[in-house]
Amino acid sequence: MVSSELADAFDPTRVILSLYDQDIDSFPAKVAAHFDKIFASKDAFDEIPSLHTIDPRQTDRRLVSFRAMIQDTSPSPEMYLARHSNGKCGGWGLVDDSGTEDIDYSDLRENTVLWAVSVPGESPWVGGDDAPRPLFPVSHPHKFPVPEHHFGVQVKLYDTSQSDSLKSTDAVTLVGILTLESLAEESDSPNALPVLTLHVLFTRELPITIIPRVFPYVPAVSSVRVLREELISWMADEGLGGDKDAAEWVLLNIIGTVQSRTPPLLPLSLTLSRFPASKTPATTPNLSIVLSHLLPLLVTLPLSLETLNNSSFSPESKDEDLHSGRLQLPRGSVCVITEGGVTEGDVFDRGVRNLRALQEMMTNQTLEYIFPFSRFTFPTDVVCLVLSEGKKSTFFQTSTNVRIQPKDGCELYGSAVKLPSPESLAMFRDLVGGAKTGKVTQISESVAEYIQEDFVAERKSAPTPAEAVTSDDLIHRMMVARLLTLSMHQSEVTTEIWERVKVLERARCERLKA
Template sequence: MLDVHEIIRTACREHDHDIESLIDLEQYIGRLGKSTEPLELVSFRCLLQDTGYPMEVYLPGEHPEGEVDWSKLKERWVGWGVEIPGEQSWVGGDMQSVPGSLPAAVHTKYPLPDRKGDYVYDDVAFRPSSTHHFIGILSSSPLPSNEPEATEVVPTLHVLKIIDEEIEETVEDVREEIVDYLASAFSPPDRLAGEYLLLLLLSSPTARPAAMTPLGTLAINFRRKDESATANFNQIVQSIAPRVVPLPLSIQMLHSHPFLPSSTDSSSLDAGLLQLSEGTVLVVEEDAMGSGGQLNEKAVKNLKALAECITEQRVRYEYPYMEGLKMDSAIKVVVLSQGKTLLPVDIDVIVKGSHENAPIAPGSLQTLRRYLAKVSSRQHAAKLHIPDEIGEVIQEGFVQGRKENAETAEETLKRRMKVARLLALSYTEARLTKEVWQRTLQLDEEVMSRRL
């Protein structure tokens, strides 16, 4: 981080404000204002959409007129941040967003419509699509441009502090309660689907072996009879998952909205719909395709990008002088449809709830949120333990499966291992026991039986 006093001096200089008359520096640093006037402290949770701007040169410290020492020039990093796509209002508490309308020049820099953004200063570099919680001084600055006459002014945040998000070490074990609650996302409630939905919500790429698909991921297609229940599904998921983005996959959407981030002249990066923060749940509503229709080149490209995001957990960034640049992502993709999906999912679950299963209200949504945050964290995934004896049991089952059906044995094993890993993580001890493996087999068999 830059020196805090230097940051404040820079912000004051931009508004021709005497720093000494502002406020005692130590008091100022400890203050968080509710208003969004210039030189107020604000809190900004954001996704860094564009991190490719050139470093900015500035002159620190006081320099009397005519006595400038140009050897003291320094550089500072600049990025463009937007409100985190799909983040629920209950996540950040009393967060302060940046104010005002923005120039048309930045309207293409938002993955989702109707979002606000901010120009962020700091002295460290970040990767695109990373999420951060900044505390800083609100100001304004011209937007970088290749056009020397461009004078578009945008809100600017001089970063004083980066807040680290913490995961509670000890949480209440509410696994059965959260499965019951997620079962009510389907109409009528379906506990099998609810358990698979839980596994999807705690999935994340934990390792990326070379020439292989990432470990720890899970994409699911839930096939239900009636698309009218989509709103209820989204409401349930949004109530406990911090970032959820519904995607009505219509022909019009595929033809009109870019899915990939792109740059036409290397000076600025336009956002794509798949430029989402780590852990975002992307709810693909495939019923929006209706009876289908002809896809143009852009639509085919968007579908391919979505498929790559699911299987590889990577998103392509398009630059004019750089081909095939892909950056890691961690997006949880669930597909809602009335038939088999066109997308490359891992599991296809036919929803067959019973009207006898009434929706169950949770005791505390906050308790469910804390549990989900814990079991879906990287720290918890790192604790996963698979004892040698369980490995032997799995291997014996695979040998037996090959004897029964050699063509499907390998695919079945891969699917079951994906589920078994996540099923083990859904328990607070994160251990793949014989009981967990048996439950994996039961879930797999029930999903297969629903297709008959």
């Protein structure tokens, strides 16, 4: 049975007016707390209609939810009349309908204005909306990182505790009142065109996996190790020509996140070398299709001279409007970069800057935002996977290079991907998503001692000094050991896992020699 309070909440204008208590300074926080409490349960929250399904030209001031990425935090705050001359509430798009109004400037307050876009790279299975297109014409396409169908909204926030916490590339669900209004900076212009505007009531932060996941995960049907092997086999068969070793490295790559910035514990960047280019331009590799069924956030970036020289990878402010770059992606994203489309020709200055921006993201997990008289670097948390035709990436230095060895006759592009059963696919997603949220605790003293003694022994047994493992090799193996531990949904590195890392590394190095 639906409570009257929940039913009333779907007429947010009436609720705001009824809550109003004349205390204009504390009222925005009161409104946020009221609606947040009403929709605290998942069942109640799921009743809020998605912004995708509403046409504001037909139904103005509807309560909607919008799963979004914050794209631009640079617009200036807007002044609004928090209390009208008739004593009624202002804000959230409410206007005085008396026709005349004497403004008391002490009743003016600021709201925060942002621009938010549909989440770049969100896989269709995440929302359950079958990737709907907006019912309202898309505006400002330059503010979306990925050149696909999408839409964006002007966002107005009245509760400062919400607005202060939102940063560029944050993935959040915004719940508010949908209207059509001119841009805040164009409100005085008679020629201003209306844009979708969301007057926020409350926000919900989204996890790095978009859909909440659990670590460690205990599947009901099979053990984690068996499920992990089934996942690797499926990834290999459908995306990598049956190459299970490469599939295991891809698994370790896609579960990576920024564990720490000081000291730096960053995601593993991976090159799959000897990956053939597509015979047909703009064909998506099967591996990207496979990963799109596992990951909530996946972007495939096909490099070409056209893309490098004529697009922007970094966000750039033009005429006080932040244009998005292709790398302005929410944390938790996986970016598959294909090099096969780069043909002979010149890479110009913009192309060089784009390559540098992508390398900086791989190496340091940062992205530069360009403004007319300054540049600012912002943190990122994006996993990069490079597909290269050569022995190594043509353009990038990655943490690891794995030479792919597909079986004869296996197609890596254009063939239909066979999906596992819905039950198996759901468990694969739980396994991958849970591993991405996990943390590895401190390595026990006994295991640390084992690793140290093993490292010393391996150095002594090297045929020549040039072939001896180095301290950089040790750091790399420790990174892989952490990822391998997480992929098994464990929180502590064991000697067994360390030995498995050495096996993976030996096999990888042998392939590179071939």
